[in-house]
Amino acid sequence: MIQSYKKKHQLLEHYDVILIGSGMGCLAAAACLTKEGKKVLVLERHTTAGGYTHVFKRRGYEWDVGIHYIGEVNKEQGVLRRMFDYVTDSELKWADMGEVYDRIVIGNKTYDFPKGVENWKNAMKGYFPEEEKAIDRYVDLVFEVSKFSRQYFAEKAMPGYVQKLAGSRMRKSYLKYASRTTLSVLQELTSNEELIKVLTGQYGDYGLPPSRSSFAMHISISKHYFGGGCFPVGGSSRIAETVDSVIENGGGTILINAEVAEVMIENNKATGVRLQDGKEIHGDLIISGTGILNTYKKLLPQKVVAEHNLASQLDHVTPSAAHASLYIGLIGTPEELNLPKANFWIYPDDLDHDKCVERFEKDMDAPFPVVYISFPSAKDPTWNERYPGKSTIDIITVMPYDIFKKWEDKRWKKRGADYEALKEKIAQRLLEVLYQKLPQVKGKIDCYELSSPVTTRHFMNYEQGELYGIDHNPDRYKQRFLQPKTPIKNFYLTGQDVVSAGVAGALFAGFLTASTIIKKNIVKDRLF
CATH class of the missing domain: 3.50.50.60 (FAD/NAD(P)-binding domain)
Structure with a gap:
């Protein structure tokens, strides 16, 4: 144990x-x-x-630092589920998140991502009836490129002589898309900027907006969750x-x-x-x-x-994106607080994802380019047994490492008043976003703690507080x-x-x- x-x-x-x-x-x-x-x-x-x-515990609460939901494990015969079962002797159990796993919020509009490919396609066509062909082609492309990935990754494990003889052929089809940006591929499918913004509404799962990310990374996330999301019991x-x-x-x-x-x-x-x-x-x-x-x-x-x-x-x-995470403890069960299982991805409505990121990189007082809200206590069926009368919420946003760089050599919990003041400013802004979506939790918060990029650096040993190792841009796959x-x-x-x-x-x-x-x-x- x-x-x-x-x-x-x-x-x-x-x-x-x-x-x-x-x-x-x-x-x-x-x-x-x-x-x-x-x-x-x-x-x-x-x-x-x-x-x-791993998890950390504080003040009678428990927070998951990196696991918010996993796809492709709700079917026992699926490859990913079998892989987890193999390394855990099937002792790791999974709780399904329900019919909707992600909610993409752009300004005042909400777009639900329901589990099941056909359900997902029908939902998207309901939001964008004039884009049926683009949506169908997008889903076809997700599965097509995913199929190409098998040989690409298998080649990495081949003996050297096999790589020399067949490596180029095994990588070719996948690299055709992996070496392109997500935005460039999607712009060939549609000119509807709102649809592109919705289709890339999970970009926080890999840390790069559409003009910077590899399309291969994007489709792996999309396909990963088409069957719905799960959480470890x-x-x-x-x-x-x-x-x-x-x-x-x-x-x-x-x-x-x-x-x-x-x-x-x-x-x-x-x-x-x-x-x-x-x-x-x-x-x-x-x-x-x-x-x-x-x-x-x-x-x-x-x-x-x-x-x-x-x-x-x-x-x-290059190192991947850094982030700030707000861990919140609340008085009341998930049921009493009416906490959902589905995640929120919240975006400004005035710009596309890339311009929102660029604006924030230049001015941290600008609107957050993305705010992700997860409700782990609502996802875990054992939570109420383990922490009766309590709930937790995680809120994550991208956060340039340079904003916190001057504190990187300071000891954890000993970084000074200016550092704590900056964290509190960010925490309050994130709480305001939460209250806009779930006003019922206002006044129910028992404690909260913000983790900065230098905290990630301290605990995870990533030099710039990166969340996903190295960037998943087109050059990476080459x-x-x-x-x-x-x-x-x-x-x-x-x-x-x-x-x-x-x-x-x-x-x-x-x-x-x-x-x-x-x-x-x-x-x-x-x-x-």
Whole structure:
């Protein structure tokens, strides 16, 4: 169980696999490799395992920091559901969010996203009756490009000689769209700017507005939720808890408060890790799930980085968007407060998404370009048993890192009055947005806490407080080095940077990395 991370462990001198970081990518890879008979050690610098799947507790409340909803898990035979079942021994359960999973709010207009492809199409055609052909073509394109993705990602796990022989052909169809912006593709389907704004109303799920994002990333999110949204029963901490049981039953260990200072390399071969306290742990294979920027800048010896010219790879990627999150605790059950399960995506109505972002980047007093509101306590059927008489709400908005940069070297909770005043200003603005949509919660708020980009930097170890690893722009998908294998023998990558944004992308990356190592397609050979 999660509490066992806090017990003292008798560390071995040597492991089959050492994984750095306990986000979804490393958790999935560790569970897969455990089931292949490997003895694994997962090292987490934080006091809680799980990466963006972990929760934090304060003042008698619990908040999920990164999990707000997951798609494609409500059907037991679906690929993603089978992947989750595999790494958790089917102990992780899911609660359906209902008929509507997202509400796109543009000014005074609301556009519901209902579950089911035909329901979704009919809803969109009801809002935009003159755009039937564009909507049909859009949905067809989502599934068409998604089909192309299979070979694109499978190629990442292929042996080097196969990549040389067939790699270009396997990537070609997907790159035709992945190398284009979301906006450029949608503008070929329709000239209706309002429809484009609605179709891209979930762009916060990957952090880039339409003119900056890859169409491939956009369609993966759209398709992911067509079947509806789900939430982990018992909260998102159940993900790490259930995966830990699989790892522990296989003789592996997840160790918290264990920050890795350096990966040890001898003769271009990874041999182990050195912790911050100087302790060395040896392993046959080392996997980093901390992101390519952290891995190459902080974990690898600079001599090795220079030898393989790895720094030049980083010139082709950029950190993803930073964000601010307002965590709210309320007196009253979700039912008493009439909290919905569906998420709100709230946008200004005067400009398109890109111009709204540009305006805010220049002037933070301008309207927020996006405000996302989630109601986790309403989504979890066990909430009232665990926290009777209480509820929670999460509110998220994009937040340029530079606004908080001057406090990046200050200690958490010790950043001064100016920092707290800025956070309070942002918090009050976000509360006003909440009250406009749910006036009944005014006066019911017991506590709230704003997390800034430098807080994300402190806890998640992302240099600029980024939420989704590296940006999912068109250039990202052209980079061949974003794969599990590295030029260093026995050293691998996993996580969002290998596949795509979010928990589902990181889960898939964990399977991809494990498949690369054992030279078998785990999804095909073990799940079907």
